[in-house]
Amino acid sequence: MAAVTQAPPARPASAPARARRGRLPAWRWAILAVAGIYFLLPLYAALRFAGIKAYGSVFSRTGFTDALWLSVRLAIVTTLITLALMVPTTVYVHLRLPRLRRLLEGITILPIVIPPVVLIVGVLQVAPGSLKATPWLLALEYVILAMPFAYRAIDTGLRALDVKTLTEAAGSLGAGWGATLWRVILPNLRTAMLSATVLIIALVLGEFTMASLDLYETFPVWIVQFDQTDAATSVAASLGALFVTWIVLMLITWAGTRQARRTGGGEVTLFTVARTDTPTGS
């Protein structure tokens, strides 16, 4: 659940406060070191186990291309539907129904806590047969699973903007609601939407529960089935996916920060509530 967004520049803190935020006492280093060991050691062990050779052979394994292609198509469809649904809704709620923001936040947190295994039971029961026969049912449900990430990404992005002023300015220049959304708000939400996209792709490329119970061989399902015969290859494939996602996210954050600095904004970070003294849009 994370989103790259632009936080506004921190208000100038007093000198002692800045100094306190600037240094890292020993106990904080200790915490980060222990966390670092816990997270990196298993990665190192797995990489050593898989060996370097496995990476070359991943691509030539049977089923790899089909499974990856299915997952890629699902990721594209999921991303498109999610953005088309969540961006206008979130912007609209921000601008015109700020009282619904809390409700929207509550609804979009549900897919994190409702177990996918529970959801797929109900989905398979009510979905029409024509839809169950295609993998697109999965994409439609992945949109639900992606809502927490997408909503939070766009919401944090919007909080960092002065949406109300932007909209009013666009309106006084004669732009309608559609034009404002498309030509004023969307360009300002580029970074937020980009990070939402990366996280949606990561989610779809890693989702196992629903895909396996819906009996489609997506990339993660393929990895598990392959695991029976050649653990090293499948681990190599999934670690590869993990690192690629991580690097892409870092690049987005880095590029977003650079751009924000150029345009006078603050740091771009993941899933940060913008610190504004006056709530926007209310």
Add this chain to the structure above:
Amino acid sequence: MPQTDTVAAPGPRAGSGAGAASSPTRAGPLKSAGATLARYAGVIPFAIYVALGLLIPVIAIIVGAFQAPGTGALTTANLGTATHGVYLQGFENSLLLSVLASVIPGILGLLVAYAIYTAKRGRVLRQVVITASGVFANFGGVPLAFLFIASFGSTALVTGWLGDIGLHIWDWGFTLYNLAGVLLVYLYFQVPLMVLVILPALEGLRPAWREAAENLGARGWQYWRHVGGPVLFPSFLGCVLLLFGSSMSAYATAEALTSGTIPLTSIQIGSFLNGNVIAGQENAGKALALGMIVIIAIVMTAYALLQRRAARWLR
């Protein structure tokens, strides 16, 4: 699944709202019913999608939990099956695991988040940790299980290192394949999730409050005891409840690690879907799912109440 034919969703609101959708920006402050509907026009596509993709499947589970398989007659037999024997044990294990796998990573995640929060803004460290959290929070299943088997398995790398310095952990009863082992593995995605969800709350602590406290002569611990702690606590508890839900949801990781040897509700539901059921008990899986929904509903109600308290300070 927008094409479901069991549409029950927003109904009248959807109908009239769609008509008014052409001019949502002109509704203005008018208080008439039509204007109110027009105001809500912009959220109708979202409402319909959530109703079809989330609400109706959940309702179908609740109804199915009370139906006899085949005939569809009303019955409580499914609930009886789901609350006895191995299934009751599944609920007990799931609850115990989820409590541990939400409180422990909750505290650890708070510590890590605080360490990052106090690091200077814009530091590389901060960005590395936060992006890593985004990725690791989504990591799970067989790959994750493999990571730990490759490092803490009975003959694996880290186990070997520990053995070299005289710590033969597997001889002392350590195993990855019981609840404690699953808990160790769950930390791998729960701690990053906590870091991500608690950071906004930490960022919401205004430096001005700390400065005010210091001007009044408060020491560090006094600030946390009387200002920071009370403000942060509802958010912290809310995030822990979120982790609880996330841990209840986890399916692939536990399945990959234990292959079903520990009774856990999510895995039992999965096995019903895979068709591993005794005849006449087909709908017991839905009763299990209903049990989970009830637990999640209680947790989410508590979460909503806590968020409302937290919102007083964090906006």
